[in-house]
Amino acid sequence: MLAALAYFHYDLLDPENRPFNQKYLREEYDFVIIGGGSAGAVLANRLTEVEGWNVLLLEAGGHETDISDVPLLSLYLHKSKLDWKYRTQPQDSACQAMIDKRCSWTKGKVLGGSSVLNTMLYIRGNKRDFDQWESFGNPGWGYEDVLPYFKKSEDQRNPYLAKDTKYHSTGGYLTVQDAPYNTPIGAAFLQAGEEMGYDILDINGAQQTGYAWYQFTMRRGTRCSTAKAFLRPVRVRQNLHIALFSHVTKVLIDKDKKRAYGVEFFRDGIKQVVYAKREVILAAGAIGSPQLLMLSGIGPAQHLEEVGIDVVYNSAGVGRNLQDHIAVGGIVFQIDYPISIVMNRLVNINSALRYAVTEDGPLTSSIGLEVVAFINTKYANETEDWPDIEFMMTSASIPSDGGTQVKVAHGITDEFYEEVFGHLTSKDVCGIFPMMLRPKSRGFIKLRSKNPLDYPLMYHNYLTHPDDVGVMREGVKAAVAVAETAAMKRLGARYNSKPVPNCKHLPLYTDEYWECYIRQYTMTIYHLSGTAKMGPSSDPMAVVDPELRVYGVEGLRVIDASIMPAVTNGNINAPVIMIAEKGSDLIKNTWKPKQKSRSRRSSKCSKLEQILKIERTSQCQKER
Numbered sequence: 001m002l003a004a005l006a007y008f009h010y011d012l013l014d015p016e017n018r019p020f021n022q023k024y025l026r027e028e029y030d031f032v033i034i035g036g037g038s039a040g041a042v043l044a045n046r047l048t049e050v051e052g053w054n055v056l057l058l059e060a061g062g063h064e065t066d067i068s069d070v071p072l073l074s075l076y077l078h079k080s081k082l083d084w085k086y087r088t089q090p091q092d093s094a095c096q097a098m099i100d101k102r103c104s105w106t107k108g109k110v111l112g113g114s115s116v117l118n119t120m121l122y123i124r125g126n127k128r129d130f131d132q133w134e135s136f137g138n139p140g141w142g143y144e145d146v147l148p149y150f151k152k153s154e155d156q157r158n159p160y161l162a163k164d165t166k167y168h169s170t171g172g173y174l175t176v177q178d179a180p181y182n183t184p185i186g187a188a189f190l191q192a193g194e195e196m197g198y199d200i201l202d203i204n205g206a207q208q209t210g211y212a213w214y215q216f217t218m219r220r221g222t223r224c225s226t227a228k229a230f231l232r233p234v235r236v237r238q239n240l241h242i243a244l245f246s247h248v249t250k251v252l253i254d255k256d257k258k259r260a261y262g263v264e265f266f267r268d269g270i271k272q273v274v275y276a277k278r279e280v281i282l283a284a285g286a287i288g289s290p291q292l293l294m295l296s297g298i299g300p301a302q303h304l305e306e307v308g309i310d311v312v313y314n315s316a317g318v319g320r321n322l323q324d325h326i327a328v329g330g331i332v333f334q335i336d337y338p339i340s341i342v343m344n345r346l347v348n349i350n351s352a353l354r355y356a357v358t359e360d361g362p363l364t365s366s367i368g369l370e371v372v373a374f375i376n377t378k379y380a381n382e383t384e385d386w387p388d389i390e391f392m393m394t395s396a397s398i399p400s401d402g403g404t405q406v407k408v409a410h411g412i413t414d415e416f417y418e419e420v421f422g423h424l425t426s427k428d429v430c431g432i433f434p435m436m437l438r439p440k441s442r443g444f445i446k447l448r449s450k451n452p453l454d455y456p457l458m459y460h461n462y463l464t465h466p467d468d469v470g471v472m473r474e475g476v477k478a479a480v481a482v483a484e485t486a487a488m489k490r491l492g493a494r495y496n497s498k499p500v501p502n503c504k505h506l507p508l509y510t511d512e513y514w515e516c517y518i519r520q521y522t523m524t525i526y527h528l529s530g531t532a533k534m535g536p537s538s539d540p541m542a543v544v545d546p547e548l549r550v551y552g553v554e555g556l557r558v559i560d561a562s563i564m565p566a567v568t569n570g571n572i573n574a575p576v577i578m579i580a581e582k583g584s585d586l587i588k589n590t591w592k593p594k595q596k597s598r599s600r601r602s603s604k605c606s607k608l609e610q611i612l613k614i615e616r617t618s619q620c621q622k623e624r
């Protein structure tokens, strides 16, 4: 019978199939999660491990696509229907080479959120980041506390790294693997690192400073978004409802009791309301979560009054403390050999077949990202192993796609592109994006109006703190110097020294030139965070407490990138997943005494899951 079932309902049995979009919703759930992104998908999985808890996940976007699965094509997703297509307000301090001087803040509007559009780099950050969070007055968030949550998600596919059980684990929902495809340029970058005296190491292990091959949240060469990792395996859980194309407009709060009791949202053009018995959880990301808090009356009172919103709780920090990682775009090196990722050479029927049949080849390259380096500029304390620059080292760069996708994704003007990169279009190049790790500048968002469908006003404030200018300038100089190593010279690497418009009046390679340059091609790495920061009650700017409960209103938490008090030292997807893993346990600890849990190691899979073997096999087998 099972064989027949499998045959006729393969889509139901396939644990890698997409989750169901629930048509009819209940009136009330135990928990309502807003946003099915990196954090929301984890929360939905973990909370429905508890038998008897009903969970609704509301997501404004729809499903992933075949294109979003292909690592090499991720730039096609920017400005597509999977992207919110946010743009910052024009400011003089950065993004001067972009159309209207506005930076493009790509953000996922799809189940899986930004983990469907990102470049899948798996970086946990530095031990000191989390110890610092704890030192700000957040007990339970030190490195030793959060390491188990990184490991809980992880399914490490590199057998050598997996052996290091202090830092890695296997069997988690999130597949982490090495790139199936690298070019000889990656090896040259590593040799350059060695030549300059850096260690080659596991940058997610004991030491961060050094060089390494990147690892990716990929599964068999395709994207492993959080929707794929955390939602698909549990798609038949009876206590999980996922509602797609559901745009939340407000959290309903009882003003007298100061308690969240439901959520208002638009679905198919119809306004609907759903109630939450226990908690509403905001996981709408660093723009969506503070926006919804403000629309619901939680935020800086004066600002809410300005836009005509009833103040429920005056929380000065909502939308403030905005942090992002920026890099400098356009640090391109021409090389002499046809070994780089040139799109019109490598995207063809052969590479498509190789991708489909052997799960490797150029299409599995995450837009050429191969090697990572964590280095110190003169502003960092070298003895600390808390580097201040990350090099993202690539076997492709802006002109490698014929001047089509990167230019559009970053919003670079045609004139800037033509003048600086036009002569390199579709030529063999490689690149380094030096990314500043601990910015001191802080941006903010505020509401444009009380219309929930209006995008908020976003102010990046990049490079407004003088220390950031120094670190960024030194980072660019260090990146350009990499091309001078013997390892890179063997490839004929030479920096594209075409001066950029607006900085031509300054002598090339001087500090003044670089300080001008970094304000032109300022490149967001899309690590928006900090806009509903976690902190002790004594901190007037803290929006949530160390258990991620919103100050001033009961039954409401924020669990996503917004809660970071300070952005972590690296790419932030893995830390966001960790936050959601830990956040799920905080919720369970609040309510669990009254509930039976079916958490992975301790209890039973549901009957349906067992029959259909839809849960990850290891899990169900272990439990039977």
Ligand SMILES: Cc1cc2nc3c(=O)[nH]c(=O)nc-3n(C[C@H](O)[C@H](O)[C@H](O)COP(=O)(O)OP(=O)(O)OC[C@H]3O[C@@H](n4cnc5c(N)ncnc54)[C@H](O)[C@@H]3O)c2cc1C
Pocket (backbone or CB within 6 Å): 034, 035, 036, 037, 038, 039, 040, 058, 059, 060, 061, 106, 107, 108, 109, 110, 111, 112, 113, 114, 115, 117, 118, 119, 120, 121, 122, 123, 246, 247, 248, 249, 283, 284, 285, 286, 288, 289, 292, 525, 526, 527, 528, 560, 561, 562, 571, 572, 573, 574, 576
């Ligand atoms: C282009 C790009 C490349 C990146 N590359 C990397 C990388 O290589 N490595 C890395 O570590 N990090 C990377 N990041 C960053 C990382 O992916 C994000 O920081 C992380 O995904 C944020 O998780 P989140 O849960 O906070 O928000 P998201 O994943 O953005 O999830 C928020 C979800 O909430 C939904 N939502 C928002 N508002 C509403 C509403 N009103 N109603 C209903 N739903 C709503 C959104 O549609 C979205 O699905 C990248 C990000 C981008 C955009």
